[in-house]
Amino acid sequence: MRTRPPTPWPGEPLDDEPSALVEAAAPAREDETLRDRLAEAVTASDAPDAVFALSRHGRRTVLSGGTAPPPPLPREDLRYEIGSATKTFTGLLLARLIHGGELTGGEPATTLLDGGRSAERAPVTLAHLITHTSGLPALRLRGLPAWHTNPYARFPSGRVVDAYLRHRQRHRPGTRWRYSNYGVAVFGHALAAATGTPWEDLLTGHVLRPLGLHGTTLRADDSGLDAVGHGKDGETPVPPFDAGGFQAAGAVRATPHDLLTFLEAHLDPAGAPPLLAAALRAVRRPVLRRGLGHRHAHTIAWFRHPTDGGPMYFHGGATLGQQAFLGFRPDTGTALAALCSRRFRAHDPFVTAAYALLAEE
Template sequence: MTTRPHTPWPGEPLDDEPPAPVQAAASPPEDEPLRERLADAVTASDAPDAVFAVSRHGHRTILTGGTAPPPPLPREDLRYEIGSATKTFTGLLLARLINGGELTGGEPATALLDSERPVGRVPVTLAHLITHTSGLPALPAGFRLRALPAWHTNPYARFPAGRVVDAYLRHRPRHRPGTRWRYSNYGVAVLGHALAAATGTPWEDLLTDRVLRPLGLKETALRADDSGLDAVGHGKDGETPLPPFDAGGFQAAGAVRATPHDLLTFLEAHLNPAGAPPPLAAALRAVGRPVLRRGLGHRHVHTIAWFRHPTDGGPMYFHSGATLGQQAFLGFRPDTGTALAALCSRRFRAHDPFVATAYALLAEE
C-alpha cells in the first residue's frame, strides 16, 4: 500500500499461450492517437491484467489487455484494488466534514480517540494526519513482527483497528507535528478511526454515505466479496495469484476497490465540482487547493487529497497506490479536462514501468 509520487511503483497463464490482445471498450469512434497511446501503455505495463481509462471532457476511452488469458468478465467491469489511492477518497471525506461544519480539521486526534488522555502541548491534528506531517512513521511499532507470518499474502489483516488505535495512543512522536513531511499509511489509518469517533459512525459507513453514494459509485467497495467482480492480483512474477487485499485497521489508507468506470466518475467530479451534489461541491473544490509545498523549489505541492505537479498548461493532480498484487494510478488535469484511471494486476517490482507510464501519459496530455 505504498505510493511513489516522484519515482515510478482466474487461472494461471500457460507458458505456450500467447498474451491476450489489447481490447478496446465498445465506444464511438475515438481519437486514434489516444487509442494508440493507451494500447502502448497497456503493453508497457507487462501485467496479467491492465486497464487504462481516460475521460476527456466527459468522453471516455478505455483499453484493456494483459499477459494472462482474459478473465470471465471483461477487464473493464472488474473491481481493482487501488491501495494508497484510497487516501484521495479519505481526503475528500474530511473536506466534506469540514465544509459541512462538523469538523474544523484542527481537532486533536488523541482527544477524539480517548477523551481522558492528555493531548500534549502541540497535539497531532486531523490536518496533520491527512497531510503526512503528524510525525508518525510509515507503519506503527510492532507492525512488522505481527505481520511477518503473512508478509507475502496479507500483512495488514493482522493489524486490526484496535491495534492501530492503541499503537497511536502509545506513540511518542520524534518530531513536532507540522514541521516535517513523511508519507505515512499509519497516519491516514489513524485519521479514519478519528473521523469515525468524531461522527459516531464507522468509517466504512461514513465514506459510503458521504462520498460513494452521493457520487453514484455503485461499483466501488471496501472489501472483496464472492460476487466474482474482484480482479485477481498477482505476485512480482506476474503469474502467482494472490488473495484479495485485506486492509485490516488501515481501511482509510488503502481499502477502496473500484471499477475503471467508477474511478473515472470520481475523477470527473473533481474536474466539474459544480456538477456534483451540493454537499460535495465545496469539498471537491477544497481538495484542489494547495496546503503544503516541499522539495527543491517547492515543486511538490500537496492538497489534502492529492499530489500536485506543474505542467505547461496548469497543475496536474495525481495519486498512485499498490497492494501486494495490484497497482493503481489516478489523476486529472483541469487545463485539458482530462482524467486518467490506470490499473494493473501485478505487484510492484524494481524498475516497474506501470506508474511511470501512467504519469507520463497524463503529463503529456
C-alpha cells in the same frame, strides 16, 4: 418537414456542408491516436490484467488487455484494489465534513481516540495526519509478518488505535513531511470517533453514494467482480488485500468506470451536491510545499505537479498484487484511471506509462 439530404459519393462532401466531414474526421483521428497510446500503455505494463481508462472533456476511452487469458468478465468491468490511492477518497471525505461544519481539521486525534482523557502540549491533529506531517512513521507495527502473508489483516482497528495511543512523538507535529500509511489509518479511526459513525458508513454516505459509485467497495467478496492480483513475477496469484485497521489508507477497490466518474467530478464539481461540490474544489488547493523550489505541492488528497498549462493532480497506490494510478488535469479536461493486476517492485513500467499519458498536452 425536413427531408434527408442526399448521400454523397464516397469521399465527396455535400455542397452545402463543405466542412462537415472534415470536422468529423479530426476527432476520429484523435480517437484513433488516443486508442493507440492507451494500447501501448497496456502492453508496456506487462501485467496479467491492465486497464487504462481516460476521459477527455467527458468523452471516455477505455483499453484493456494483459499477459493472462481474459477473465470471465471483461477486465474493464472488474473491481481493482487501488491501495494508497484510497487516500484521495479519504481527503475528500475530510473536506466534505469541514464544509458541512461537522469538523475543522484542527481536532486533536488523541483526544478523539481516548475520550478526552489526555491533553498534549503539541497535539497531532486531523490535518497533520491527512497531510503526512504528524511525525508518525510509515508503519508502527511491531512483529509485522512477511509482506506476502497479507500483514495488515492481522492489525484490526483496536490494535492500530492502541499502538497510536502508546506512541511517543520524535518530531513536533507540522514540522516535517513523512508519508505515513499508519498516520492516515489513525486518521480514519479518529474521524469515526469524532462523528460517531463507522468509517465505511462515513465514506459511503458522504462520498460513494452521492457520486453514484455503485461499483466501489472496501472489501473483496465472492461475487466474482474482483480482479485477481499477482506478485512481482506477474504469474503467482496473491490473496485479496485485507486492509484490517488501515481502511482509510488503502481499502478502496473500484471499477475503472467508477474511478473515472470520481475523477470527472473533480474536473467538474457542478453536478455534485453543494457541500460535496465545495469539497471537490477544496481538494485542489495546495496546503503544503516541499523539495527544491517547492516543486512538490500537496493538497489534502493529491500530489500536485506543475505543467505549462496548469497543475496536474495524481496519486498512485499498490497492494500485495495490484497497482493503480489516478489523476486529472483541469487545463486539458483529462482524467485517467490506470489499473493493473501485478505488483511491481522497481523500474515500474506501469506508473511510468500512466504518468506520461496524464502529462501529455
